[in-house]
Amino acid sequence: MKSVQYVRVVEPMDGGNAARGRGRFAGRVALVTGAGSGIGAAVAGRLAGEGALVVAADIDGPAAEAVAKELPGALAFTVDVADAGQVERSVDEALRAHGRLDVVVHAAGVDDPEAKQWIAEALSSGLPPEVVTRLDGSAWERVMRVNLYGTFHVLRAAVRAMVPNRSGAIVTIGSSAALDAPAGYPHYAASKAGVHALSQSVAKEAIAFGVRVNTVAPGPTETGMAARTPAALRQGFADPRVRPYATAGEIADIALFLAGDEAANLVGAVLLANGGRFTV
Structure with missing residues (x-):
């Protein structure tokens, strides 16, 4: 397995220090997983814009580096969240570099393009999807390792880092699929339902030590993952009665709200952000 790699991104000479001196997260250190693209990249950019020192982590190291280069004082890490050792080393390196960890937003995750294609083909033919009988163990395990096990690895490492300071905020990215459990997507729905339950259980434990854990459950969102969704399946999400696909921003x-002081009384919350497609 790959070892954790990180680079310090040199701070620009055009007022980067001044930018870090203001904003909701001024003086705070924030680790963002999945920061190389999509929601993670948007979170990293917004945190930096609000004054945070960002540690951008992604399995795609060059992508994380590209994001970090645009953010004053940022670090970039190559991290596979499915590997507990890599996650722990990345947190250790962040602590070594900055001395503390105040915010973690865990946005790393995967879907299953093949299962999506099977669902789209069924929709196009007017037949019910038939996925579970065709789903092999490797596809199930991949989704679980990254989405559920990865969340456990990040939560454990983050709580360990934050408890000594008796403060911190962790935000995990779940999914509305955990709540409506779409037909033909059992492994993804199960993995994200696990993320919700895991986050809520850890939230009840961690708050005794001053650490808040909350979850965002997005619906359809314009990311690289969504771009790989077959057209027939995307059309199924296109409903004029609700909001269109959310932007990553x-x-x-929502993630920044949960990580910020304004959400001080939110612990173990799962905020459904699906544009009105359904409510719970």
Whole structure:
């Protein structure tokens, strides 16, 4: 397995320090997983814009580096969240570099393009999807390792880092699929339902030590993952009675709210952000 790699991104000479001196997260250190693209990249950018020192982590190291280069004082890490050792080392490196960890937003995750294609083909033919009988163990395990096990690895490492300071905020990214459990997507729905339950259980434990854990559950969102969704399946999400696909920035704004002081009384919350497709 790959070892954790990180680079310090040199701070620009055009007022980067001044930018860090103001904003909701001024003086705070924030680790963002999945920061190389999509929601994670949007979160990293917004945190930096609000004054945070960002540690951008992604399995795609060059992508994380590209994001970090645009943010004053940022660090970039190559991290596979499914590997507990890599997650722990990345948190250790963040602590070594900055001395503390105040915010973690865990946005890393995967879907299953093949299962999506099977669902789209069924929709196009007017037949019910038939996925569970065709789903092999490797596809199930991949989704679980990254989405559920990865969340456990990040939560554990983050709580360990934050408890000594008796403060911190962790935000996990779940999914509305955990709540409506779409037909033909059992492994993804199960993995994200696990993320919700895991986050809520850890939230009840961690708050005794001053650490808040909350979850955003997005609906359809314009990311690289969504771009790989077959057209027939995307059309199924296109409903004029609800909001269109969310932007990554809109979901990032919710994550920052949960990570910020304004949400001080939110612990173990799962905020459904699906544009009105359904309520719970």
